[in-house]
Amino acid sequence: MKAIDPETHYNIIGLHRQMFFWSALLLVTVVWMFWADYDREWKKYQVEFLDKEHQKAQDAKKQASGTIDPEMASLQTQLADAEGALKLKQDELTKLAKEIDTHEALRFRKNGEFLDADQQVKSAKYFWDEAEHELLQAKGASRAHADAAKEKYDLWVKTLGDLKVEVEEAQAAKDVASAQKKALEKPVLDLKDKIDALALALAKLDKRVQDTDNEYWANRVRRIPFVEMLNPDIKIKQVQVDSLLDDYYFAKVPHVDRCITCHPPPKFTSQRKFDVGSSSPTDDNKEFDTPQLLNVYQSAPYLHDGKATTLEEIWTRFNARDTHGISVDLSKADLNDLIEYLKTL
Numbered sequence: 001m002k003a004i005d006p007e008t009h010y011n012i013i014g015l016h017r018q019m020f021f022w023s024a025l026l027l028v029t030v031v032w033m034f035w036a037d038y039d040r041e042w043k044k045y046q047v048e049f050l051d052k053e054h055q056k057a058q059d060a061k062k063q064a065s066g067t068i069d070p071e072m073a074s075l076q077t078q079l080a081d082a083e084g085a086l087k088l089k090q091d092e093l094t095k096l097a098k099e100i101d102t103h104e105a106l107r108f109r110k111n112g113e114f115l116d117a118d119q120q121v122k123s124a125k126y127f128w129d130e131a132e133h134e135l136l137q138a139k140g141a142s143r144a145h146a147d148a149a150k151e152k153y154d155l156w157v158k159t160l161g162d163l164k165v166e167v168e169e170a171q172a173a174k175d176v177a178s179a180q181k182k183a184l185e186k187p188v189l190d191l192k193d194k195i196d197a198l199a200l201a202l203a204k205l206d207k208r209v210q211d212t213d214n215e216y217w218a219n220r221v222r223r224i225p226f227v228e229m230l231n232p233d234i235k236i237k238q239v240q241v242d243s244l245l246d247d248y249y250f251a252k253v254p255h256v257d258r259c260i261t262c263h264p265p266p267k268f269t270s271q272r273k274f275d276v277g278s279s280s281p282t283d284d285n286k287e288f289d290t291p292q293l294l295n296v297y298q299s300a301p302y303l304h305d306g307k308a309t310t311l312e313e314i315w316t317r318f319n320a321r322d323t324h325g326i327s328v329d330l331s332k333a334d335l336n337d338l339i340e341y342l343k344t345l
């Protein structure tokens, strides 16, 4: 025991060795943890999937550009023509705008007078009521006084009626002029709306391309544990089912829900149980083993109780809530393609 330090009576070399051994083990464990997280199968599917989505988005954009671009160009020329035509009618437009202003000013004034008259009617009614009341109590009041009050009241009521008509007339005249102006401007406005709609459609496609952009290094680097956590907008982008959760940085997050998640090659089964919403009310357990899909076409009827007679029915009848893969966004043609693909397995 030469290594024992006479001052401390510790085996210093032995301690160093122990320290080295456990540190190395810790390091290996941490590296392994990171790798295990990074290497999870669904992350690879996610990367693959994004690549495909990106390709799809680009194709969609290319295809749309083929029709949208010429349409846009034609709309632009039409717009220029329409604007030119409208310029020729500029005098008419100015006249109409002026008319609208005049009618509006009149309507505003008359409306003010109308509100005034309304007050006058109320107060005249009050004075008339009071005169009648005094007459009833015979406090030396005269009939003539009450009659005069009534006359005043009637006059205000009539004025109010007249003003109401005048306000309505001014409004109607304004409406007519506005409608005429709108009718003149309509071709231009309609074209502008169409152009906006097209631009929006293009912008949406562009955004989809950007959102699915899956640049090789950025994608891989961002997916490193913790880096990914710091950059949450690159989280699982595929459509997901809430009921399938996976551990993800101390949180439960929905597992990706694509056919391949549950039916991975070679046998097209993950050999796990899932609730894909295929249970019947009489089933005790809603989860079923994920079947393998080799030669699936020959194994009709489908699902655990054979309630789907054809492959189509699995999705058209028994997947109303997208619990068994996402099928709402599949067109009839897409579904046919999927079925044809399944037949080849």
Ligand code: HEC
Pocket (backbone or CB within 6 Å): 244, 257, 258, 259, 260, 261, 262, 263, 273, 274, 275, 276, 278, 279, 288, 289, 290, 291, 293, 296, 299, 301, 302, 303, 304, 305, 311, 314, 323, 324, 325, 326, 327, 338, 342
């Ligand atoms: C959440 C996991 C999961 C996903 C996602 C999923 N499946 Fe399934 N699949 C299952 C389970 C579980 C069953 C068995 C259900 C049953 O028997 O009622 C099944 C059954 C099937 C069957 C019927 C097989 C048979 O012999 O009865 C086919 C075909 C199938 N899946 C194909 C697909 C396709 C195609 C997709 C993508 C659109 C898909 N699955 C997505 C888990 C999944």
